[in-house]
Amino acid sequence: MAHTLTVFFYELKRNFRRPGFLFTTFGIPVLLFLGTMLIGDIASQNTSMNSTDPEAVQEFANQFDPTVSPNVGLVDLSGVFADITIPDTWQRFSTQDEANTAIDAGTIDLYYLIAEDYLETGDVITAVPEFQMNALGDDALASIARQYFARDVDPEIALRIVNPAFYTEENLSLTATVDGMVNEDASFLIVYAFALTLMVTLFMTNGYLMQTLIEEKETRLVEILVSMVRPLHLLTGKILALGILGLTQIVVWVGGMILLVNFAGGQQAQAIGQAMGVLGSLANLQLPIDMLPILFIYFVLAYLMFAGFYSVISAISNSMREGPQYAVVFMLPALAPFYFLSLFATTPDAPLVVFLSVFPLTSPISMTARLVVSEVPFWQIALSVGLLVLTVVFAIWLAARVFRAGVLLAGNVPKLKDIPKLIRG
């Protein structure tokens, strides 16, 4: 126990100080925060046209006075745009031949050919002498067109025609005093968020665990360590320390996201929410408090189980190149429930779903998904947790056994037939 604690505190301190950990844990959220604020700022500027603020309306109306595109020709066979003011750099041509001559002479870069039946079909040809990236956009002509169509319309109405609605989502259950239930969509979002968080934590934290174990193998320090400390104590200390660091990372990230959405109030928050997709919705969710204990239990057990298996992989790997390749053996089954998440919503009692929710490698995600969307018989929960606990014990025991012998395998990758021998020590 003393050794486990010593290893735990040392690994906590050592890995916390790693520049990679500090950057990933704190640097990335800070960069995301700054980046998102920037996106929010840009997004809120863009959405300002939705406002009925007179300045915004004027800004919107100014778009009808185009001052874009150098040296553009306009061949308006429809006559629709005959009275519309065009930029100084534009030239009108009455025929396509004239426009072609101007292109050949180099006086214009491109021209728009407005079809005779433009009002019925909207057909416009953009003619360029050769491929031009800047000719692919239609903003310049769109401005001209808007100018034509909105010439007799009140700017406020024109604004609403272009942007008819500005949505603000409000979850009534968050403010309701009697209804504590969470709707299914929200629940599923929580399941998804939990599953993703679990997976990210498993990948990252166990990645760190693998890194430290393989580092000790590569430097051969591990032989000194196992001569002092039982492999089980060594691994337990490491697994706990890196688990705490992994959780810290997740807490910082999730906390940062919540802080970010709450920090930016009003319209900017909405803009950020829109810019970040699901994040805006997550901030508006009600957490199922009564499920948190079971989510936590599955979280911890899943971490311990995969930590054990990752340790086994580390023991038989000789470099950080090899380790992640072997880890796929465990990670693929763990990811399998993602493919069936829709099944969890539609038929949560299907045999496949029941199997996935009790099989240890898939149960952390599967059972929590089922628990959120439907009632699950108690025996299935008990069986699932029981099997998971047994697998955790087995994984860590196996890791300690293989680790003891694995340290001696520097430079050699064990064959399949060697595994039982490694376990026996």
Add this chain to the structure above:
Amino acid sequence: MPSTTAIKVEHISKSYGSFRAVDDLTFEVYSGEIFAMLGPNGAGKSTTIRMILDILKPDTGTIEILGGRINDATKNRIGYLPEERGLYRSVPVADVMTYLGTLKGLSRVEARKRSLAYLERFDLAAYAKKKVSELSKGMQQKVQLAVTLLHDPDLIIIDEPFSGLDPVNTLLIEEVIKEFRAKGGAIVMSTHQMYQVEYLADRLVMINKGAQALYGRVGEVRARFALPAVIVEGEGDFASIPGVERIETEDGGHGMLLYLQKGVEPDHVLAQMAQRPDIALSRFQLAVPRLTDIFIEVVEQGRNGA
């Protein structure tokens, strides 16, 4: 006679599949002695050391360490320096020493204090706060030996302790090892540097193909391989001495190798020379082979199945 038994290995064997790495090996190591473990590469030395340290379990046989079966308390009384060794590269030197000291049962404060003291002694005090990766191979070697001794163990097992060291540092480490012996510590030293074994080690075991090939006091083992000859330097007709069978030039030396007739003792030859006024003797020595020669002979015998 040495006081107590630090290691008692009795009839241990270890196989990897059909390969027998250690075969019925028996030896003892006493406190207050330097015990050399010799053998060609792949002879089973490392496997034996790992079994002593409980990293591997023997298939058969028993091992007692410091008076009993190895346990956590016993492990805290052992220092181990493996042949392939390393430290966390991106951690300050004193920090990694302190950590390994605490794993050996020292308090953090004590481990730190001793680490700094050893760094001072090994002329590495300026590197205490530097990362291990900034140290040269020889410096890391000294740090590793310091870690081995940090918790003041009763037994140290050191594998090739002098590799990568310059002559000055070799001398320093030799001093440290001798000091440890003088304080009553037991040292198991695995090395291929035979000349160091000759003047440092008290006893040795030589392992070949997993089995014991030689075992005993260094002088006795060498005497066992001694030729029926003496080496002399000086002036005079040595061939005329009664009991001398033939004379050869000493291999790699300045003397002459006098082979003696069967049953003739070197003392008798020396007495004869002393009585002869025509012989001026400046060196008289038993023709004991160097350990290197014995090592090669034993290995060759093993290869030839002798």
